[in-house]
Amino acid sequence: MDNHNNLNASQEPKGRRRKWEAFEEEVLLSVLEDFVARKQRCDTGAFKQGTLIEIAKAVNVLCPNSNIKATPHIESKLKKWKKTYSLVFDMINTSGFAWNDVKKCVEVDSDDAWLSYVQKNKEADGWRSKPFPLYDRFAYIFGKDRATGNVAETPAEMMEEQSHAQVGASDIGGENVVSSMNQQSQQSTPSENSQRKRKRAMGNSSDGTEAIISGLKEFYVESGKRMQMVTEALVQGTSNHTDIANELEAMGLSPMDQIDALTLILEKPQNVGVFRAINSGLKKVFLKNLASLRYRLSQR
Structure with missing residues (x-):
């Protein structure tokens, strides 16, 4: 039997949930950040099972006798964290909502906008103005914009980009508008873009594997x-x-x-x-x- 099993599969009875200590969660966050920095995360923002086993090893070194498993402990913790991250991400990317980077919370323009949103998204109830200091770390760990597939930005970066965009908009003249329209007319269709992306992905698969192996060696x-x-x-x-x-x-x-x-x-x-x-x-x-x-x- 594989020696990794002691970190991969829990022997606890089904139905029993592990109670995480605060320092264990902090260790897991730090280890995840380290693995992301080493490019050990998939492009989708998820971690493969083999990577979860290595994460469990690192966590158990820093938390002796904690007996934290890749499955189900870390796997379920990541699922819960990603769900929370997605919930907040969707809110701050909704019209009328904004992120307060000082108070680290979601702010809404009006009570009507909030009530309307909560009626459609029951799980968002209670999140208005609720401090969430871990959002920046979650955005770094889970890493991908779920809607567009782009690398996720922290709320502070999003606010900074919006500020730059507003300044740039005031300087736009007629020539720039015409230039922008010409550029748009020359862009490929979505289907062409997706085909090119698939070809690039297929062509770079070996490079990706080598990068993963290199990261694991490191x-x-x-x-x-x-x-x-x-x-x-x-x-x-x-x-x-x-x-x-x-x-x-x-x-x-x-x-x-x-x-x-x-x-x-x-x-x-x-x-x-x-x-x-x-x-x-x-x-x-x-x-x-x-x-x-x-x-x-x-x-x-």
Whole structure:
């Protein structure tokens, strides 16, 4: 049986939903962003099953003993997140609706416009002016405009483009209008465009595969480096940990929290390797995870 199965299929009874901790969701978001940056996501904004397994591996390294599976845990979490993203995306792309990038929420021009929209879209009820700080991250992760297939923009980028468009419109003269009409008359029909896109897609399939393989190689090289650091920590369990103590102090923790955090990290050599390997943004999340794990074990 494939060794990946322990990260791919859950052994939990059907009907039981996994309760995600806040730090686990933060880790998953960070890992997804990393995979998107490495071009490990499909053009549709989805992740293949094999990629989900690799994501589960990364999450379990950062969340020891969490036993998070690719299926159903990560798969269902992504489905839920994408549904929420799509809901907000549709609203801010509706006439009379706008995104407030300061308050991170959907705003509507009038009560009538909102009531009319909610009558047709029941799930939107309650989302008016509701803070949604994760939207920009969701847009980056899920990545594609569902309606047009273009790369999804953050609300801030959309607002900036609208501003530029308004300035440009005031400068348009008769010659520009004629030029624009000529350009439109020379454009291909939708069917011709779709045929060309299909041909390009077929021609570039091998290039896409090579890019995926290259990205996976890069991921495994990076994972290998981190595993090497973990191995070194296992072998050199009594080595100097001044660097960790200094980093905990730089994180702004209180003296007592620094001592507790250092104790947690040094309890297991692999914790030392993981702490040194992950980026600074995940270190606090990792410490919270260790503290939460110790508490759960103490309650058994």
